Amino acid sequence: MLKDMRLEQLNILVPEMKSFLSLRYRVLRNLYYFQPVGRRLLARYLSETERVLRKELDLLKKQGLVKVSRGGMELTPEGMNIVLNMRPYLHKLLGLTDLEEKLKGLLQVKEVIVVSGDMEVEQAVRYEVGRAGAQALCQSLRDNVVIAFSGGTTCAAVAEMMPFISEYKGLKVVPARGGLGEEIHYQANSIAARVAEKLHCSYRLLHLPDSLAEETLQALLQDPKIVEVLEVINSAQILVHGIGTAREMALRRGAGGEEIKNLLEKGAVGEIFGVFFNCEGEVVGQVPSLGLYLENLNTTLKNIIVVAGGKRKAEAIAAILRNHPRDLLVTDEGAAREIIRLCGGERDKEAHSCKY
Amino acid sequence: MLKDMRLEQLNILVPEMKSFLSLRYRVLRNLYYFQPVGRRLLARYLSETERVLRKELDLLKKQGLVKVSRGGMELTPEGMNIVLNMRPYLHKLLGLTDLEEKLKGLLQVKEVIVVSGDMEVEQAVRYEVGRAGAQALCQSLRDNVVIAFSGGTTCAAVAEMMPFISEYKGLKVVPARGGLGEEIHYQANSIAARVAEKLHCSYRLLHLPDSLAEETLQALLQDPKIVEVLEVINSAQILVHGIGTAREMALRRGAGGEEIKNLLEKGAVGEIFGVFFNCEGEVVGQVPSLGLYLENLNTTLKNIIVVAGGKRKAEAIAAILRNHPRDLLVTDEGAAREIIRLCGGERDKEAHSCKY
DNA sequence: AAAAAGCAGGACAAAAAAAGTCCCGTCCTG
DNA sequence: CAGGACGGGACTTTTTTTGTCCTGCTTTTT
Numbered sequence: 001m002l003k004d005m006r007l008e009q010l011n012i013l014v015p016e017m018k019s020f021l022s023l024r025y026r027v028l029r030n031l032y033y034f035q036p037v038g039r040r041l042l043a044r045y046l047s048e049t050e051r052v053l054r055k056e057l058d059l060l061k062k063q064g065l066v067k068v069s070r071g072g073m074e075l076t077p078e079g080m081n082i083v084l085n086m087r088p089y090l091h092k093l094l095g096l097t098d099l100e101e102k103l104k105g106l107l108q109v110k111e112v113i114v115v116s117g118d119m120e121v122e123q124a125v126r127y128e129v130g131r132a133g134a135q136a137l138c139q140s141l142r143d144n145v146v147i148a149f150s151g152g153t154t155c156a157a158v159a160e161m162m163p164f165i166s167e168y169k170g171l172k173v174v175p176a177r178g179g180l181g182e183e184i185h186y187q188a189n190s191i192a193a194r195v196a197e198k199l200h201c202s203y204r205l206l207h208l209p210d211s212l213a214e215e216t217l218q219a220l221l222q223d224p225k226i227v228e229v230l231e232v233i234n235s236a237q238i239l240v241h242g243i244g245t246a247r248e249m250a251l252r253r254g255a256g257g258e259e260i261k262n263l264l265e266k267g268a269v270g271e272i273f274g275v276f277f278n279c280e281g282e283v284v285g286q287v288p289s290l291g292l293y294l295e296n297l298n299t300t301l302k303n304i305i306v307v308a309g310g311k312r313k314a315e316a317i318a319a320i321l322r323n324h325p326r327d328l329l330v331t332d333e334g335a336a337r338e339i340i341r342l343c344g345g346e347r348d349k350e351a352h353s354c355k356y
Numbered sequence: 357m358l359k360d361m362r363l364e365q366l367n368i369l370v371p372e373m374k375s376f377l378s379l380r381y382r383v384l385r386n387l388y389y390f391q392p393v394g395r396r397l398l399a400r401y402l403s404e405t406e407r408v409l410r411k412e413l414d415l416l417k418k419q420g421l422v423k424v425s426r427g428g429m430e431l432t433p434e435g436m437n438i439v440l441n442m443r444p445y446l447h448k449l450l451g452l453t454d455l456e457e458k459l460k461g462l463l464q465v466k467e468v469i470v471v472s473g474d475m476e477v478e479q480a481v482r483y484e485v486g487r488a489g490a491q492a493l494c495q496s497l498r499d500n501v502v503i504a505f506s507g508g509t510t511c512a513a514v515a516e517m518m519p520f521i522s523e524y525k526g527l528k529v530v531p532a533r534g535g536l537g538e539e540i541h542y543q544a545n546s547i548a549a550r551v552a553e554k555l556h557c558s559y560r561l562l563h564l565p566d567s568l569a570e571e572t573l574q575a576l577l578q579d580p581k582i583v584e585v586l587e588v589i590n591s592a593q594i595l596v597h598g599i600g601t602a603r604e605m606a607l608r609r610g611a612g613g614e615e616i617k618n619l620l621e622k623g624a625v626g627e628i629f630g631v632f633f634n635c636e637g638e639v640v641g642q643v644p645s646l647g648l649y650l651e652n653l654n655t656t657l658k659n660i661i662v663v664a665g666g667k668r669k670a671e672a673i674a675a676i677l678r679n680h681p682r683d684l685l686v687t688d689e690g691a692a693r694e695i696i697r698l699c700g701g702e703r704d705k706e707a708h709s710c711k712y
Numbered sequence: 713a714a715a716a717a718g719c720a721g722g723a724c725a726a727a728a729a730a731a732g733t734c735c736c737g738t739c740c741t742g
Numbered sequence: 743c744a745g746g747a748c749g750g751g752a753c754t755t756t757t758t759t760t761g762t763c764c765t766g767c768t769t770t771t772t
Contacts, residue, residue: 006445009438012419014376024369038719051760054721063368070768072719082365089362394748407731410750426739428748716771722764729758739748 118334281323474690637679
């Protein structure tokens with residue numbers, strides 16, 4: 001409490017510190033994920049120009065946090081130490097804790113975790129969101145739990161950042177929905193398999209053709225194997241899902257031009273595993289598929305974790321989470337600030353001008 | 357401990373913070389002492405150019421710490437709050453605690469307090485040293501204690517910053533030495549009187565002519581009144597004294613050109629109440645006067661507080677305190693860094709380039 | 713073994729920020 | 743009512759930052 005006041009005073013007296021700090025931490029963070037790496041490539045990762053990055057790197061080298069090696073630049077042990085230990089400190093210093101509180105007030109979520117940066121600007125942020133999501137997931141694991149995963153790059157990041165664990169018995173991982181025409185690596189099936197690998201547990205997959213007509217669907221429901229998998233899916237107690245913007249998802253999931261238009265005209269802004277919502281949180285469309293029943297989100301599921309970030313997704317996140325209760329939202333600063341701007345109406349005076 | 361590490365990491369990651377922070381705090385601090393005051397005058401107090409000060413003031417205004425009023429600029433309540441509450445925080449942040457530890461190792465002092473800034477550059481620093489000294493003095497007060505004060509601007513600052521107290525009984529304040537030819541306001545006699553006023557206690561003064569021949573001295577020692585005062589002085593348990601550079605003191609105390617040369621040839625670098633020391637801490641000269649016997653510094657005196665600052669005094673402080681034990685040294689950053697540079701031999705890599 | 717790609721760091725002009733300097737109209741004080 | 747100190751505007755000069763391209767080196771790929 002007292003410490004917070006001091007940090008706040010520091011922020012008042014040296015307001016430029018936030019930009020410096022977040023830029024430099026971003027550099028270190030990217031170095032952490034991609035080392036060894038060169039200046040140019042790093043600049044791309046960070047969406048910064050080569051020159052400003054160079055200045056920062058010179059300073060970080062001078063401070064002994066970064067060293068050059070054959071393949072490019074790397075963190076020194078001190079640099080590594082800072083990346084790993086400073087996170088919670090930055091969290092308060094950059095005002096992320098405040099953002100979390102505001103989001104809790106605006107959305108129907110019990111807990112919120114905001115990661116600094118914007119995954120649209122900086123890839124590493126997706127990893128950080130994934131890391132935070134993975135950590136949260138680990139904490140809610142118990143014996144004999146069924147975990148459902150949706151698809152998407154952010155969920156894939158969660159899977160990737162999961163540690164290897166063999167602490168629990170009887171875990172089972174399943175995809176939340178069948179094939180939805182995404183790239184193989186980001187499909188719910190692949191992700192479920194990857195998570196199961198990390199948890200050393202079993203998994204069930206739901207292999208469906210990409211686009212399903214209504215009649216095919218009915219036919220598939222006759223298949224006892226599929227029905228069995230569906231039963232497992234719908235007995236899940238934990239669900240981890242991402243959120244997509246209606247436009248991008250409709251495109252990616254191969255809906256024809258006509259269909260997209262239709263969806264958007266109905267006011268679709270957000271999507272989760274093939275179901276489209278308008279800004280009131282009402283279902284306005286659905287990709288024909290099989291998997292989790294929406295009703296179960298409020299009944300059998302005990303723990304729903306949402307992972308989604310990036311400024312562009314703010315509207316979608318807000319639309320869905322304002323109307324549908326969730327247990328945890330893991331997002332990034334870009335999305336968080338935009339959500340607050342959209343919902344709050346109150347302008348975010350504190351938003352610092354730097355590019356996260 | 358953990359918090360310190362975080363601060364250190366912050367310092368590593370944003371090294372320019374120190375300059376920003378100390379400059380801005382200096383501005384606020386001067387505003388605190390001199391408000392309401394204009395930009396030009398303030399620039400003089402801070403030894404900064406008008407333009408840089410203006411930039412800082414604009415920022416501080418934007419941050420709501422400073423407001424303009426008829427007579428110039430003033431602190432807002434928030435600004436006041438920061439000046440008063442941030443001191444201990446800055447202390448760690450600017451590395452003053454480290455300086456204190458180093459000085460303890462280099463000098464024969466039990467405790468050291470280093471105030472940020474340099475009193476040669478910024479007058480307010482003298483007040484801050486005075487404030488710290490006054491606070492320390494207050495803490496060592498007990499009933500029936502005799503306090504001896506030397507002269508000098510810094511001791512005067514201690515007197516000025518003393519709070520009004522009537523908590524103790526039987527206090528008595530005396531000058532450490534008789535008139536040594538300083539300006540009235542900074543004479544030991546005036547200071548003693550002022551302190552007594554603050555402590556609501558009695559005082560005894562030692563009014564002597566400015567320059568004394570040896571024979572006059574002997575004559576004065578026959579005067580029972582003077583002898584009585586001397587006895588009180590030499591029963592003091594607490595002594596607060598400043599330190600002067602040999603050159604300046606010799607000049608100020610009206611020693612003739614020849615005499616000065618003589619003193620300096622003997623290697624005199626420092627002075628305390630009329631006694632000159634070389635860099636080994638040996639007495640090499642003395643202005644004829646009456647007052648505290650040097651031997652008492654090690655016997656009857658329980659608590660000797662030294663207040664002195666400014667880069668130029670570093671040599672004098674080091675010369676005396678390396679060889680004569682003291683209980684507390686209150687100094688400023690300018691002197692502290694210079695002392696470490698002089699004594700340590702090890703270069704002070706950490707010294708930031710800003711003008712304190 | 714040759715070629716391609718990625719690397720750090722040098723160089724330099726353009727742009728932006730900071731700093732130095734002078735000025736003006738105003739408000740208070742003596 | 744005159745003088746001085748006030749904040750703030752304006753302008754030039756200086757310094758710093760930024761964008762961009764190049765060079766020679768090392769590593770990886772072919």
